[in-house]
Amino acid sequence: MEKKKQEEQLRRPLYVYDLPRDVLSSLSLKADAGLSTQPEPQSTPSASRDQSPGPAAPDTTAVGSQACSLCSLIFGTVQDQRDHLKTDLHHYNLKQKLNGLTPVTEAQFEKLVGDLDESISGSDSSDTEDDEDESSSRKDTTLAALLRKQATLADKRNPNEEEELGSRRKQGGGKPPLLWFESPKLPEKTYYGIYRALFTPEELDKEDAIIEAIMQRQLTPVSMPKLPKDGSTAPVGYKGRHIFLCMIGGGHFAAMVVSLAPKQSKHSAGPLNREAIVLAHKTFHRYTTRRRQGGSQSANDNAKGAAHSAGASIRRYNEQALVEDVRELLKGWKALIDTSDLLFIRATGSTNRRTLFGPYDGQVLRANDPRIRGFPFSTRRATQNELMRSFIELTRLKVREIDTVVPPTPETTETAQPAQPKAPSKPKLTEEEELALLHTTQIQAMIRRSKLPALLAYLQTNSLDAATFRFQPEDTQQNHHAPTALHLAASQNSAPLITGLLARAGADPTVLNEEGKPPFELAGDRATRDAFRVARAELGEKAWDWEAARVPTAMKREEAEQRAEREKKEKEGKEAERRKAEEERLKREGPKVKAGGAARPGAGILGNTMLKTAQERREEEARGLTPEQRMRLDRERRARAAEERLKRMQGGG
Incomplete structure (x- = not known):
């Protein structure tokens, strides 16, 4: 019975600001949690600005299989860990280790890259081959440029300066991003982890104050009215505790204010459901990065002089427009930002930091604000989903199994030299367990x-x-979230799979996941929910207990198709109106080509006449093609462009 309780404790997600009483009362700080085990690094402008933890020893920071001991980062999923191994940060730290130097944190690496005026806008997946080529090209050029710059500086530095710099790097070790806590509710060698960034420096100075700080952060779930879908802010009278999250880089900007008190709702059946309350959110994207070349237009102008192409004019306009949009948004959110408990900010490069921290009239954010924190883990492109993922990562209790590493003494080292260390053997799975794992992998992939x-x-x-x-x-x-095929299909918003599993495979819609939710409650759009209602109509009321499955009243297939077609037409009408309004705005505000000048290839705006850009024409040509056909089309474009260049060179000669 005790073992079953411990397994249940490991499975359920725990929110730092609303912990169960049995967990809260049993917490105690781990003996080697790392509050004061390492010296504070020397303060630098970037360190005070980003407030990010530095790397620590692998045995105290990166624990468990989902971690990178080199970069001192911990990941929520194996896929996040795999993505990290492909990043510039990891490759740079590998170079540092090979050269006998100390690895850097993510904030320190962003500062190094920002000084190069390069642009790293994230690693979100893209649907076009052009974006993939751009990402790989940017990765190579950015890392190579950084290493070249450091090699050049090392050549110019005399041996005494190099020795002094190396000694300074070894002294600044930093502290681990997570604090670890013991609990008798957990199995042996298993601990709870909470991010250090959630606490103030005063609370971190004393070990006794940590548990008290966690107890003071417990909040009662609240009910909130629905907020406008346009991302406008919460009512002025809102007095609850909340935090501000912001990311900017590569022309992408995303900001969000989230209440720390969880949202409370109760269904007719099932356990209490607690969710985050987003008080305000907004995202911007402007075309500011020079494709396939990296860097912002302003950085290129400062280095090589102002370019006169239509694309350069558009990028300059968009850079200024992005600055104005961001600062106007911060001004509108000033009341919420000023009352936020913490400000989590990721700003890559000096240009983006100036956008947020100015100085400028009516400035809202200030670089010396003690509430500012960096994200103590790897983040991707600035999007609303990425901010919500980061909020969940920050505020969810981590559960890890830690094997404490005892430093070897000279006697034990000499004794252990003849014996070869044995790798820990994993428990052998039975044939049935291996077969179940194989079925799981195949079904989830399909x-x-x-x-x-x-x-x-x-x-x-x-x-x-x-x-x-x-x-x-x-x-x-x-x-834990999607234990059956029907749960996973619903969470993927796949209406055809829902219909096929219910009508042809006999899937049970009443099965609950570990959070007490049936498949219907994981559906994220109306088409998927309608698939359950249509199945209820076609299978009949006696097929399943539809009330226990929480599926609303039955709906005929014709009615669902008519509503889907009606919504499609409404969406197309709104999109046409949006495009028309955008065209009118660009006519009024967009960059103008000088009168009498010839239209340059790829120019999207000529005077007050709207034309399709080269990128839009390429996307139209590639629409509906397979990846192989897109590659062939791209090769043909490059060949035609090379022929045109040769003709111009021959004509000029």
């Missing part, structure tokens, strides 16, 4: 790719019952 015929054939061939089969292992975060 659901994510919306392969309905292949999924139905796989279930039939392997004699799997979609109503009873649960993904393995059950204690992972993914399978």
